[in-house]
Amino acid sequence: MTHQVLLSLLKGYKRPNEKVHDLRRKGILSPVRKGLYVAGPALGGGRPEPFLLANHILGPSYVSLDSALSYYGLIPERVFETTSMTTKTSRTFHTPLGTFSYTSLPLPYYAFGIRRIGLSEDQYALIAVPEKALADKVISTSGLIIRSRKAASEWLLENLRMDETQLRELNTRIMGEWLKDAPKKTSLQMLINAIQGL
Known part of the structure; x- marks a missing residue:
């Protein structure tokens, strides 16, 4: 819930900002970041899912990178931060509910x-x-430039430790359709070639 929504709900109060502060103090509201709240522990409800929070902490955005790869079971590592992509400036939020990077x-x-x-x-x-x-x-990994199919295969199988069987199931045709508008076109083409060659 945004601060603006709260103010509209509390418009009957002379000092709605003081009421928001009071709701926070009583544990009815918990701040996620400035201007964004979730139900507090006093209400006894469950917490919002991290992916849902990620969409709301900064928008427009969608969950991607390691968070999405882990969600699909494509990488073995556990992920401790929710990673997303946005059209806005890259940034990271450290909140009481976790770290969210964009x-x-x-x-x-x-x-x-x-x-x-x-x-x-x-x-x-x-x-x-x-x-x-x-x-x-591929696009967001700083310094990563893939110049050959062999280098792409090594990055996928050794660096990310991805499973060949799961990689073969990826739709390389749709990935190819994104190429003309994508950054790092050559690296992505090598990635597609490597997956097709598995």
């Missing part, structure tokens, strides 16, 4: 390969499809 992408590439998923009861979030999460990983 990496900037240009339009129209940003808009490709996003789906809405159900996380739990009445909670939905925008997340990259597996192919987009992997492409985003």
